[in-house]
Amino acid sequence: SFGVKWFVEVQKHSVHTLLFRSLKRTHDMFVSDHAKPQASLTLQCCLGVALTADTQLQKMPSEAGVQSMALALPPSQARQDAVRTAASVGDIHRHAGGAERSQPPQHTLALMEGGGMKNTALVPRKAPTMPKPQWHPPWKLYRVISGHLGWVRSIAVEPGNQWFVTGSADRTIKIWDLASGKLKLSLTGHISTVRGVAVSSRSPYLFSCGEDKQVKCWDLEYNKVIRHYHGHLSAVYDLDLHPTIDVLVTCSRDATARVWDIRTKANVHTLTGHTNTVATVKCQNSEPQIITGSHDTTIRLWDLIAGKTRATLTNHKKSVRAVVLHPRQYTFASGSPDNIKQWKFPDGNFIQNLSGHNAIINTLAVNSDGVLVSGADNGTVHLWDWRTGYNFQRIHAVVQPGSLDSESGIFACVFDHSESRLITAEADKTIKVYKEDDTATEETHPINWKPEIIKRKRF
């Protein structure tokens, strides 16, 4: 069946390791609930003040203090977020002063994970709770649309959510009705595979780019090509539209990305710097406005005004084929065969790894609910919780009857604008539409989540 595959891989570890890990996890899970008085839990270290080895052993807080600590725990949960914000030096001093009064202030329990703790070895730093992943209903396949005669390479959904466009290796662009899945229109004009399509929200234009170096602008009122953007020296792999400015960005196998003015067809900027094919490009209206991922394993964040690189992220080990921007947060994710990594704007600070999808990741898509979808070259789709990086579902859809089993691969996936449907473009020449399984609940599909051993610190 094409359903959910749950495999819990049994990792081989020594008995000692397994025991230690399970002990540690248990300890971490429950320590915040019990608040056992511990010898090393001192007030000073709660305050995050640097200590020397001499001052480690302090007198225990009084019993009353402990009890109040225990009571204070649950509500302090809410304070932790506030506490997580950078504590000013003044606060620290105030707390230090307060400690001498031996009255544990409410927020001592908020284990501040701020920087500046020098001797971490002495203090077991525990997060208040393990961040639990949000439960998402599993997604299931509910429609398969066939009609293309070659791999379906790209998808875009119209801003009004009525239809979507697909570009394919059979050189055609087809427009399908979203609700029924019926073909509405076929457009021909490209002479090679159509690699990228985009629908403009500001004008009735459809943009497409292909491996024949052409970037075409189609007028959807007349269903004709009205503009060509000439300048790329090699196959154009992806394109994106700026949400507020009438500007188109395309990226190509010639290691450049080009910024075009839509109306005048002028090549405003040529973004050079990558040393290999630029596989993906995304645009947004806040800094940095252009993000490109390339086969030279780097991601570059560009300054659109100057046309220069703002930051280069070299964390990936293999080609970056997919980049996706979170719709509401100021973060983005990039996919590569080794890992999917999450980053923070505007500087590209690394947030976390989402590892487990060990295949060439061709596409990423993200939901407002925090569902990240990664589609791979071997036909598998992994669904992740964005916040924690928990992989809650893996799908490997069966190929269309008549196709070989090796013809399974996902080239593009996109959520529709209502974020309730996931549309994937596949290598068996079909378009598959997925929706959330309404009958599933948290009990039927429980979260099987193992938190990491290594604590994450806020640096």
Place this chain on the structure above:
Amino acid sequence: VLYFLFYSFLPAPTQLSQDQLEAEERTRAQTSQSTALVSTRREPPPYGSRKGWVPRSLEDFGDGGAFPEIHVAQYPLDMGRKKKTSNALAVQVDAEGKIKYDAIARQGQGKDKVIFSKYTDLLPKEVLNDDAPELQRPDEEAVRELTEKTRAALEKQVSQKIAAAMPVRAADKQAPAQYIRYTPSQQGVAFNSGAKQRVIRMVEMQKDPMEPPRFKINKKIPRGPPSPPAPVMHSPSRKMTVKEQQEWKIPPCISNWKNAKGYTIPLDKRLAADGRGLQTVHINENFAKLAEALYIADRKAREAVEMRAQVEKKMAQKEKEKKEERLRELAKMARDRRAGIKGHGEKGGEDGEVRERDEIRHDRRKERQHDRNISRAAPDKRSKLQRDQDRDISELIALGQPNPRVSSEAQYDQRLFNQSRGMDSGFAGGEDEIYNVYDQPFKSGRDMAQNMYRPSKNADKDMYGDDLDTLMQSSRFVPDREFSGTDHGPRRDGPVQFEEDPFGLDKFLEEAKQHGGSKRPSTSGRSKDYDHEKKRRKE
């Protein structure tokens, strides 16, 4: 004298002047010269007493700098010397006192450029809530501002790019002149004619609209160096084991069609990719059925043919017998008619001998009759053989009749014999004028006719059959419409059809004979031939 007295009343100064200090030190040094443990610091001579002194080493400077009154290039603390270029960066320290190790990574970039080089940039950060302030997008105001700025910048870029393509228009109106009030720092009567401030009028320089581009942009220059590479924020790739490398080995391609270098490749390698051994060949059983059916049909047909042949043979035989019977009957009847009437009367007795004698008489009579017939027919005419023997050899040749008598003995050419006859052999006494080359016929006798080529009438017998004439005369194959240039000339009589004098040589020879070889311009168009002939003959 007065101030000397004055000084004595005042207390001694607590702070000594520099000179006095130095004097004191000198005295101290002199007094302490006996104790050699004290290290001497070489001090430069005090101000005023430096005439002729030149600082040569670093220590000569003491703790001070260069001496401006000594006109020699001085490098206190080695400052100011032209150093050999080294790309070593000076060690920098940040605000907290920690050494900035990423100065190397930031060499070519500005201070604000975002470069990740620390280990902490690699580590995953803690999981934040969705509404954490760090994760929030910038607010709309900021976004709008950025959008406007970007749009303006891009507009400028675009307009610059397309301005080159736009037609020449009238000169742009320049912005109105700006006036700037400027207060120079150097003030005085000499500068600015004593005025404190200046007013400057700033005008945009006019651009000539008809001016062609000033600089050549068709030159190709190599690209400049790229920006410095970003620090690599991942561990180096794992080394490939031999086993893994073996897994990825791809065997060379052996084509079934092309062999550009002409390699000789063993057959098993050639067929390796064929996949023949992998599939079991399924043959449809109908092939066997078809073969069987054909075999049976063939056999049946043969049997039928044989039977038919036998039946026909029997029929033919019967027919033959019947015919023979009939002929025998006829012959018998004829015989009977001739001698039968008489024979009817004879009775049986004296059968044997009488009949024999009668038969002999009958035969003799027949012969006599035969001879009489022949002699009666044509007494003058001779038999064919007789006729041929009387003919001359040339007639025989003309008729194509003589045949060589193939004799069993070997035949020799007579010219081979008697060739050397001594003095009588043909020397003929040294005569020059004799012409005895052709004294004997070339090929005498009957060989002649055989060796001459005579096309027979039925030369194409095997091609066209016996009646070539009828075929030639047949008018079945005359076309309705012919080609325009068909030649209805005479048909060929033999393999080689001789044309009537195509070049007119005979005629020409006749003329030549007539005119006796003298030159005469011929009016006909054969002058060329004439000249050619003459040339040929001359040669």
